[in-house]
Amino acid sequence: MFMTDSKIRWGIIGPGSIAKAFRGGLENAQHGVLAAIATRDPNRPDLAEDFPGARILKGYDALLADPDIDAVYIAVPHTGHAEWAIKAAEAGKHVLVEKPLALSAHEIDAVFHAHRKAGTFAGEAFMYRLHPQVVQLIELIRSGAIGEVRMIQSSFGFSMGKFQPEHRLFASSLAGGGILDVGGYPVSMARLIAGAAIGKPFADPVKVRGTAKLNDEGTDDWAAAILTFKNGIIAQVSCAVMANLDNVLRIHGSEGRIEVPDFWFAAGDRTRGPGRIDIIKGGKTETLSLGEERHVYSFEADAASLAIKEGRTEFPAPGMSWADSLGNARVLDIWRKDAGIEYSIERPSVRTRTIDNRPLGPNTGVIPKRTIPGLAKSASAAALGFEDFKTFSSGAILLDAFWERGGNLFDTAFVYGAGYTEKLFGEWHTSRGVRENAVLIGKGAHSPLCYPDVIARQLTQSLDRLQTDYVDVYFMHRDNLDVPVGEFVDAMDAEVKAGRIRGPFGGSNWTKERFDEAIAYAERTGKTKPQALSNNFALAEMLDPIWDGCVTASTPDFKQWLIDRQVTNFSWSSQARGFFTDRAGREKTDNEELVRVWYNDQNFGRRDRAIELARRLGKSPIHVALAYVLAQPFPSVPLIGPRTLGELDDSLNAFEIQLTPEQVKWLEQG
Incomplete structure (x- = not known):
């Protein structure tokens, strides 16, 4: 459904250099206008000059509460992108978020989830994607201007000259380094071209291998990655904040190549002259130029504003759709994982609040509680398994949400993720302070180590990883019919008496006959009876x-x-x-x-x-x-x-x- 013909009223959070560039785009836009900016220091003398005609509001919350603002451009440092994009959705505001939209694909998914529920627009601000030059480039690829695409080389790098540990481009606490700041450009372009080659809006690589040179903050000064696509295309991408790269997009085909200098500026950067596309075939170069004079950010501002007016929640192609942004982020996630980069802001000792920077809420919600025989605590009616998560910052998003929806029952095991699920839960409950109200399932003695004497040893290691001295429920992860069932009951009974199992125990993947035998043994010997199966x-x-x-x-x-x-x-x-x-x-x-x-x-x-x-x-x-x-x-x-x-x-x-x-x-x- 279309909104009125009036322009979308934009507010800006974070009035820095990128915000000024977006303001310039709005000045040349047809469907949007800058209405207000929000800052923590409204008395800065340059604000009125940098953002003429805009109302100046104190604090970001004031902008989100302003009824005369339709959409928000978020230009704060990377670490605040997810927080304010989610809060904007909760306030019913559309958002355009500077790249990267958030620190990881899991954070971006949380942002999109909030906007999906709100029915509001959310877009990642890769401004080059909306420029007509990109449409022209896609048409060249799809028309076979250089034959079949075989290799892509793309870079975006500059040199700050001097390492500055507190600067946003270097500081680990601000998610510094080149991969997140500028690496998304060559990656997004490579995925765009690989997709165009097969007639799709984008393509995700089937393999990513990355590396980087790290500084004393643990962030990347310069980095490179190889992306391999299903159709055989290979992309070499590189980025830097301490090296002046050539910044040329090269697309190599079976019949020639295309070169695009500074592709992200296209024709809108008036300091560099008109943008161009060079088609090089048979030793000859044909140069194409749109001669476009509009501000490069005006196309992005108009595309976002028009999408909002049309009732869309995401950019149409070639803008970054939600699936496109998620795919791009997954590549960046792998790239920095390969490079050994974890930002300090992502660590459990620092990330003690929810994704939208609030204290963890109460354990109430739609998931009801129930009593379980043998368990002193009330437990949620469903248990959460979370073995797919590989980092605290990604897993905590789901754990927080499950808790705030009423869930307090968590399923872990000695073998899940080679122990990482246990480590993740230990970090989470410690950072949130919820262990005593949580119900923790532990499992051990998985095949081939399914023996009674393994239970105590593995439980000791599990409790260390879980950062607790007991589990609430315990299961043997498999059964071993070559071992008398009584030996397993004895081993688990010993842990109950030691206080390391404080609720029901039993077997995972046990037959009913074996379970009956275990109960009968416990009754004969006065041992604790098994009460639960999994x-x-x-x-x-x-x-x-x-x-x-x-x-x-x-x-x-x-x-x-x-x-x-x-x-x-x-x-x-x-x-x-x-x-x-x-x-x-x-x-x-x-x-x-x-x-x-x-x-x-x-x-x-x-x-x-x-x-x-x-x-x-x-x-x-x-x-x-x-x-x-x-x-x-x-x-x-x-x-x-x-x-x-x-x-x-x-x-x-x-x-x-x-x-x-x-x-x-x-x-x-x-």
């Missing part, structure tokens, strides 16, 4: 083990056993690993795991009924599948593994569904 349980019955040693509890006889014994089952793969999404279907056989583990007539019948019920309830089949696990007549706790805030919030739709016993039986038919 087996697969889902609306779809697992036909073939996902991994060796896996056991499902979804069969009718196992389910009846759980009902009769009232044993708590912590269900992994509780949503059948995508079987209830559009990744699966009778005609979709490309996913070997889905086909092998879930495909049969009974499961497809259940899937059909989940789809039908979801349609009646206004939900998705995956929500019905999770609600089914929650609605069992025995203590049933699903383990969920969302990787993004969007996936987390989507899963929580299941808590709005209260299935009746009749609906549960209907879903199980067949």
